[in-house]
Amino acid sequence: MAAPPDDDPEVALVHPNFAEALRVYARIGWLSFGGPAGQIALMHREFVEERRWVGEATFLHALNFCHLLPGPEAQQLATWIGWRKHGLRGGLAAGLLFVVPGALVMFGLSLLYVTAAGLDWFTALFLGIKAAVLAIVVEALIRIAGRALKTPFLRGVALAAFFALAAAGLPFPLVVLSALLLGWSAARWRPDWLKLAAGGSDASPPAGSAWRQSLSAVMLWGALWAAPMLLILATLGRGHILWDIGVFFSQLAVVSFGGAYAVLAYMAQEAVNGFGWLRPGEMADGLGLAETTPGPLILVTQFVGFLAAWRDAAPFTPLFAALLGGALTLWVTFAPCFLWIFSFAPWIDRLERSAGLKGALAAVTAAVVGVIANLALWFALHVLFRRLERTRWGVDLPVLESVDPAAALLTILAFILLFRVRLGIIPLLAICSAGGLLLDFG
Incomplete structure (x- = not known):
């Protein structure tokens, strides 16, 4: 399946060879942390701003298209860019290398x-992770x-x-x-x-x-x-x-x-x-x-x-x-x-x-x-x-006296770190995990 020529008039586009494209796709696959927003921003910087493989309008056009589809839009955008540059083999390479590292x-x-x-320490560690995930x-x-x-x-x-x-x-x-x-x-x-x-x-x-x-x-x-x-x-x-x-x-x-x-x-x-x-x-x-x-x-x-x-x-x-x-x-x-x-x-x-x-x-x-x-x-x-209890209407409601104080404290910490300090996802998970361990050993 051949891809159409990339004739975006906005910039003088570069057409990489397949080996170079593979290296870039692999690099993006290992660096694509932070959910779809961060992943799309990374691809925009790599493909549009720095390497000029795709024009701005074409990139946004394809992103809108990927939003129409079920599934992870960032992975599908990577697949489409690979298809755009090298047809079927490019789409396969870009899509697979986006998924395989993770x-x-x-x-x-x-x-x-x-x-x-x-194990007790493992349970405590994941209590902190759960609090961070909620935030x-x-x-x-x-x-x-x-x-x-x-x-x-x-x-x-x-x-x-x-x-x-x-x-x-x-x-x-x-x-x-x-x-x-x-x-x-x-x-x-x-x-x-x-x-x-x-x-x-x-x-x-x-x-x-x-x-x-x-x-x-x-x-x-x-x-x-x-x-x-x-x-x-x-x-x-x-x-x-x-x-x-x-x-x-x-x-x-x-x-x-x-x-x-x-x-x-x-x-x-x-x-x-x-x-x-x-x-x-x-x-x-x-x-x-x-x-x-x-x-x-x-x-x-x-x-x-x-x-x-x-x-x-x-x-x-x-x-x-x-x-x-x-x-x-x-x-x-x-x-x-x-x-x-x-x-x-x-x-x-x-x-x-x-x-x-x-x-x-x-x-x-x-x-x-x-x-x-x-x-x-x-x-x-x-x-x-x-503890939760199922009501007669089929809705689960919490038993108030079963509140977990450690979980509540870690959740408050997670919200402060994410919304006030603007901490990144990985540091947030690390600090909340450490907090869970400290509360357990304390």
């Missing part, structure tokens, strides 16, 4: 987690809300999404699909409710070969996505945990608009209450580990798959089963990302001009604010209180 680190951290679990999620909520909730309609979508999840217990995919439909309808009939930015690309529509490229990509990557699931079905059957892991995270890959924070509460609900893979609070541990690794935060799914298979390993050893579970989770999480990019990249200009798609994206982004608010509430309850 995945390797996450495998090591997940193994440490399961082998050290139960990080609240900061993400404030940042995204400020950017996304531009109109009363969008604020209403966010509020409805929050209550649909927190009070009504509706499934996350239903919330996302409802927001898509609301946004598309508003863009068609009441665009003033959305205040969408005008404009779009002036480029000509895709050539006829775009259909052939898209269909080829769908067939190839659809087959690759399904291949390990067919192997599991033929050898282990539907009753094995690897089948459940593959099916669940394949479904999640289709509805994961808004990044890791948006799907985490739904993932936690299913992994803890639905499948019984994790214990309450372990999802916060997983996100804390993901925050310390390079690459997309959605690598927290790898942690879940690793733990799930470790605890239900038959007929394998726990370590081998966990490696299979983590690898399968990575496969079904990121194979769809390549499918979306390689299928839709030839149509980027037409998609950018679609008011309906822009409206759908705006409403989904608003709904994500409500989803992250639900996640923040879920984390707060599980971090700050030792």
Whole structure:
């Protein structure tokens, strides 16, 4: 699949050779800390400002396109840039090198987690991490809300999404699909409710070969996505945990608009209450580990798959089963990302001009604010209180006398460090972890 020539008129662009591109993609993969905002800023500096591989307008144009897709937008943007410069092999190289460093680190951290679990010092260390994660999620909520909730309609979508999840217990995919439909309808009939930015690309529509490229990509990557699931079905059957892991995270890959924070509460609900893979609070541990690794935060799914298979390993050893579970989770999480990019990249200009798609994206982004608010509430309850009680309406409420003083103190520290001192994510996690150890040994 050939990429189009990069003819951005804004700057005299540089076309690197493939070996040079590989070195830059690997460097970005190992340095991409700080979540999507930091990762996108890093790529903008590398590709637009310093190396001039992509023009400013083209970069922003592609970023908007990636926001339309489910999955981690930073990884998909890296994949698109690789495709833009060197076609299919460039997209594969850029996308894989964005994920592989963090995945390797996450495998090591997940193994440490399961082998050290139960030790007092380890529990104390992760109490500090959970407190830091709660502050990080609240900061993400404030940042995204400020950017996304531009109109009363969008604020209403966010509020409805929050209550649909927190009070009504509706499934996350239903919330996302409802927001898509609301946004598309508003863009068609009441665009003033959305205040969408005008404009779009002036480029000509895709050539006829775009259909052939898209269909080829769908067939190839659809087959690759399904291949390990067919192997599991033929050898282990539907009753094995690897089948459940593959099916669940394949479904999640289709509805994961808004990044890791948006799907985490739904993932936690299913992994803890639905499948019984994790214990309450372990999802916060997983996100804390993901925050310390390079690459997309959605690598927290790898942690879940690793733990799930470790605890239900038959007929394998726990370590081998966990490696299979983590690898399968990575496969079904990121194979769809390549499918979306390689299928839709030839149509980027037409998609950018679609008011309906822009409206759908705006409403989904608003709904994500409500989803992250639900996640923040879920984390707060599980971090700050030792015991929750289910009401007759199906809502978990905290038992006030079960508040954890150490967790409350560490949470206050985390909020001060993040919102007042403006500390970075890695130092924040380190200081809060050390605080948990000090409180435990004190």
